[in-house]
Amino acid sequence: MMATRAQQRTDRAEPVKSGEQGRDFEFTSADFTRIRELIHRSAGISLSDHKRDMAYSRLARRLRACGLDSFKQYLDQLETENDPAEWEAFTNALTTNLTAFFREAHHFPILADFVPRRAQPVSVWCSAASTGEEPYSIAMTLIEALGETGARQATVLATDIDTQVLAKAEAGMYQFDQVKHLSPERLKRFFLKGTGAHAGMVKVRPQVRAMVRFEQLNLTDRDYQLRTQFDAIFCRNVMIYFDKPTQAQVLGRFEPLMKSGGLLFAGHSENFTYVTQAFKLRGQTVYELTRDAAAARTPARTAETAGSASASGVTV
């Protein structure tokens, strides 16, 4: 089937049509309930009532792309055909990807202070990387804290469920507007300025790009297939979309992936104190793996996690 213009467009900032008027497709409460169930099952995302218009406008594009006339038809097809590509498009359509370079800026000096005191090389996992601004900010912080040579050994694993944002992240190209708030030193050290057709754009410098590895990973998967441990995990502004049981499951999976004394960075409105005892708040939405949790790891489990670098799965 030919891709329509709607399918090709990657910009998700299309204004939402409000109310039922002006809509191309009927959109019932039953349709919205079904969408909520499906995205919760596939990505752990709990869509609140006020996301109804957003769900309509983003998925209406999928209906047009698939040449279908109704949401019921689309959802039936999604479930019965079980086509991984359409599930991917469905999930990509419903994620919220807002991010920025050095967002929640107070975390980065904490990371900069932390990493030189760790056994080298350090590894950081950015678990909801979106379009790349966050993992690149982490890599830049590692360079500032460890120097060019020290940071060359360091690794940043950047994962997200959304394949569309990961493709943008891998390209490392941004509008100048997105970096204009950074200091002139950071701009000069970490970005190349676009010229000609790329005027008004910047590109992350190759030494920053080389430190970051992008992979698709669904935080609600049972097994992340990660065979390494991290000094720090960034999990910012994604848990807000998950209900408490899902948050608890994700935090439980983080535990064995954390090196002793490792730090977990959360988003400004995320509070894990009520969800887990394994991480204790160190302040300013930064959590530390508790000694109890580290001690409770069985030797077998630790060896399995830390020692099988050649096993299948992502290894950084």
Ligand SMILES: C[S@@+](CC[C@H](N)C(=O)[O-])C[C@H]1O[C@@H](n2cnc3c(N)ncnc32)[C@H](O)[C@@H]1O
């Ligand atoms: C609001 S953005 C936050 C980006 C970045 N962490 C920040 O704080 O700027 C949330 C990201 O979480 C991702 N996400 C949502 N559900 C996910 C899941 N189940 N597994 C992995 N990533 C998910 C979305 O695709 C989106 O890119």
